[in-house]
Amino acid sequence: MxxxxxxxxxxxxxxxxxxxxxxxxxxxxxxxxxxxxxxxxxxxxxxxxxxxxxxxxxxxxxxxxxxxxxxxxxxxxxxxxxxxxxxxxxxxxxxxxxxxxxxxxxxxxxxxxxxxxxxxxxxxxxxxxxxxxxxxxxxxxxxxxxxxxxxxxxxxxxxxxxxxxxxxxxxxxxxxxxxxxxxxxxxxxxxxxxxxxxxxxxxxxxxxxxxxxxxxxxxxxxxxxxxxxxxxxxxxxxxxxxxxxxxxxxxxxxxxxxxxxxxxxxxxxxxWSCCRIVQGPVEAATVIRKEIDLDGIQEIRIVAPPSVLNGFTAVPFIHGESTPVSAIFNLSLCVVLALEFGEVRPEYITEEVLGSPRIRALHGKVRLVDSESGGISAGSVPTPIRVDVEMKDSRVLSRSTPVALGDIYANxxxxxxxxxxxxxxxxxxxxxxxxxxxxxxxxxxxxxxxxxxxxxxxxxxxxxx
CATH class of the missing domain: 1.10.4100.10 (2-methylcitrate dehydratase PrpD)
Incomplete structure (x- = not known):
């Protein structure tokens, strides 16, 4: 046979x-x-x-x-x-x-x-x-x-x-x-x-x-x-x-x-301890945080394709109700943690950290935006998810990472x-x-x-x- x-x-x-x-x-x-x-x-x-x-x-x-x-x-x-x-x-x-x-x-x-x-x-x-x-x-x-x-x-x-x-x-x-x-x-x-x-x-x-x-x-x-x-x-x-x-x-x-x-x-x-889909924007956020004072943030825009915005990483995270599992798969929350701590790790996925006034305030400034093009699919080159941080002084810092850290060939x-x-x-x-x-x-x-x-x-x- x-x-x-x-x-x-x-x-x-x-x-x-x-x-x-x-x-x-x-x-x-x-x-x-x-x-x-x-x-x-x-x-x-x-x-x-x-x-x-x-x-x-x-x-x-x-x-x-x-x-x-x-x-x-x-x-x-x-x-x-x-x-x-x-x-x-x-x-x-x-x-x-x-x-x-x-x-x-x-x-x-x-x-x-x-x-x-x-x-x-x-x-x-x-x-x-x-x-x-x-x-x-x-x-x-x-x-x-x-x-x-x-x-x-x-x-x-x-x-x-x-x-x-x-x-x-x-x-x-x-x-x-x-x-x-x-x-x-x-x-x-x-x-x-x-x-x-x-x-x-x-x-x-x-x-x-x-x-x-x-x-x-x-x-x-x-x-x-x-x-x-x-x-x-x-x-x-x-x-x-x-x-x-x-x-x-x-x-x-x-x-x-x-x-x-x-x-x-x-x-x-x-x-980082989060879904691979969100690790590109997480890396982008770790770079942006080095150039800004977080207290000066007006809005955080995460620009992503429809395939991401319709997926599990875009499910709203509700403080006090959502679970730690929801946190590690949540696009907006992981970007906020990266801005605050420069990384996403289990040490931060706690009620004390996620429920803190600072994290909740930053999270409230996040808006998901439809890039209206591209997507993430098996075997394709994904459209990078872009992070735009608008400051109160009207500056906008933008960053995207085509291949996030951890890929043994590219990064x-x-x-x-x-x-x-x-x-x-x-x-x-x-x-x-x-x-x-x-x-x-x-x-x-x-x-x-x-x-x-x-x-x-x-x-x-x-x-x-």
Whole structure:
């Protein structure tokens, strides 16, 4: 059988760590380090205590660590809780890349890394094994996203869809599945893929679930396949397979192009804890603030295309009613935080800060303006969102950022900025510098780590806030 699913299964089985170039490995390590930091800063975010109780309470062998909480549980449930924590502040890596280095909406690492760590602990995998499995899962989830033509306008959340396929590859590689078992696992997870961006429109904690369910359901699917539970013969390319269901404008050839030769993944490591759509205007605001006295602001105009103004980042933020989830996805509020603090981080997403008279006064001066042209769509060059700050003396300072900070090709974070984000996230998550240093050193030498459980043990906790 030489269908798409079997070709992908063969790719997972036949690609060795030695086939993966050093640049890709370096990028994967950067995402691992970033993932650890974003998990730690997210561990006490709203809803995560409940999730830890529910999934931890389901029992099972203590195979894997719920990071920062001092507990162990079954691999699938540990991966789910770690993924929920990683997603909590929308601070994890994002942006599926295609062969032209264009960005497609995605958050791959937030599912694949928790999957790799949990299954790696279960199997006592080496650091080299984890790097291989994570590279394959990241690549496949990215390729699936691009090939399916995913677009936010569809209304689905692909962290609960494309990520599930990538997580099966990661878990299957670590579990040593054969080709038939991998195809079965792809088919089993196909029946568990879901997600809606309605969660984000409503500011619901449920926005974290799709990313977590991809990890959990993929591990369960792999376990079922190992146990002999069968799935459809071609779950990716079949009559009612993945591309038929989720690929409205799919190009299946993209999935297989240079497979095993070029390895893709998230192309953005975020500098700020907010939606990637708003990070261009956030960066613009950080530049403008250096040139003005905030007390002299008359009006803040954010000029954006209709696709943005009709999307979830333009939903009004109502002080005293809207949730922290709403805050990190809100265009106008994030620009205000950037003007006030020069950045957007979880430390500022508090009732005390958001409800302060100064933030409320600045937020009241924001007006969203329709640029009446362009937009943001998968694989396209987006129309930059412009920030105009009009001062009381009639000066107007304007700034737009075509590609926001964090894009590894066009506007990358420096090594110093990557480490600064990591250490600040660790500190805010209650992890002292000595432990953060130890974890960082293990990630930098991951190929030499004999058992990834050693890495999980370093960050097992519990830690104080």
């Amino acid at each position: 030489n269908n798409i699913s079997s070709q992908v299964a063969d790719y997972v089985l036949e690609t060795n760590l030695s086939d993966i170039d050093s640049g890709t490995i370096s990028r994967v390590k950067d995402r691992v380090l970033d993932s650890l930091g974003t998990i730690m800063i997210g561990r006490n975010a709203d809803g995560n205590d409940a999730a830890a109780r529910v999934y931890g309470g389901e029992g099972g062998p203590p195979e894997a660590t719920v990071l920062g909480r001092g507990s162990r549980t079954g691999a699938a449930n540990a991966a789910a809780v770690n993924a929920l924590m990683q997603r909590s502040w929308d601070f994890e890596a994002c942006g599926a890349e295609d062969s032209q280095r264009r960005l497609h909406p995605a958050h791959v690492s937030g599912s694949t890394f928790p999957t790799a760590l949990a299954v790696g602990e279960r199997t006592h995998a080496s650091g080299a094994d984890l790097l291989r499995a994570l590279t394959l899962g990241d690549d496949l989830a990215t390729r699936i996203t691009v090939a399916s033509g995913f677009n936010l306008a569809i209304g689905t959340d692909n962290t609960g869809i494309s990520n599930g396929i990538g997580c099966v590859a990661t878990a299957g590689a670590l579990m040593g599945l054969n080709a038939q078992q991998l195809v079965d696992a792809f088919g089993l997870v196909l029946n568990q893929l879901s997600g809606t961006i309605e969660n984000i429109f409503d500011g619901a904690m449920a926005f974290k679930l799709p990313q977590a369910m991809s990890a959990r359901n993929a591990i369960n699917s792999v376990d079922l396949a190992v146990g002999g539970f069968s799935g459809p013969k071609d779950p990716l390319g079949g009559r009612y397979g993945f591309f038929s269901i989720f690929g409205g404008s799919s190009n299946q050839d993209t999935l297989l192009e240079d497979l095993g030769k070029v390895f893709y993944g998230d192309k953005v490591i975020k500098p 990358p974070l420096s090594s110093e900025q990557l480490l600064d984000k990591y250490y600040r996230n660790m500190e805010h998550g209650g992890v002292d510098r000595r432990i953060a240093d130890e974890a960082r050193q293990m990630v930098e030498a991951l190929e030499s780590v004999d058992d990834v459980r050693l890495l999980a043990d370093v960050l097992s906790g519990p830690f104080n806030e």
